[in-house]
Amino acid sequence: MYEFSGRTLSEAVSKAVYGKPQVGFDTHALQWPLHIKKIEKLSDHFPFQRKIISGSTLFIGEGNFSFSLGLAKHKQAEGFRIVSTSFEPEKKLSDTAYENAQKLVRLGVTVKTGVNATKLDETFKTRRFMRIIFQFPNVASRSSVCGQNPNHTLITRFLKSAGNHLSNAGEVVITTVDSPFYEGVFKMDEAASKAGYHPPRVFNFNPNRYSGYSHQNTDNEESALDNHDAFATFTFSR
């Protein structure tokens, strides 16, 4: 995952755009409306723990599997209702990911590796879930796809694919950093509309509420969350 920081927003964004800080860089000169877009969030947190015991759940892009493991350990969670997946193939899992995957299997959870969020039918055929959760989706690339940020393209294609695997009244859940920069990257409302969903509801997210969760970057084992203090969970339904 690419993360950019700076003493000011302007410095962080100019590093993201040009690879190094630009003297006098004006974020307002960018094409996307960085300075005006602000997420309207519900004050509530999405009740992951309650939801996990009320229907089947599919986790996508789990990285080191620590988020789904923490939830699956809950005494009321039933492992057989949970499927947890990584994008990485088994031979590329980190030691931590491998150990967490083994713990999930011991809890009765189905673990699958090499699952592409944008092609869920390849793995799940006609199977449906009450909710499909992708925590901090991120492609390790800045190259645009079809003229769009690759992360916007990822979540648009993910939402389209997930739509074929949702039960009636099912929902897709995506958590990201809550900042105008990330909102400009993902463009959640636009992705929802393109994929045939209502505009998302937005909840607070605090990673510290999830015991054992250690967020993992896309291309290394570190966490980029330490550089941020606001996160948002988006829920999408049709």
Ligand SMILES: C[S@@+](CC[C@H](N)C(=O)[O-])C[C@H]1O[C@@H](n2cnc3c(N)ncnc32)[C@H](O)[C@@H]1O
């Ligand atoms: C920032 S990491 C977050 C990992 C984990 N969800 C967490 O919260 O720690 C982003 C994850 O998205 C995954 N990813 C990227 N493209 C994907 C795709 N097309 N399908 C499924 N996962 C993908 C990466 O493999 C990586 O594990």
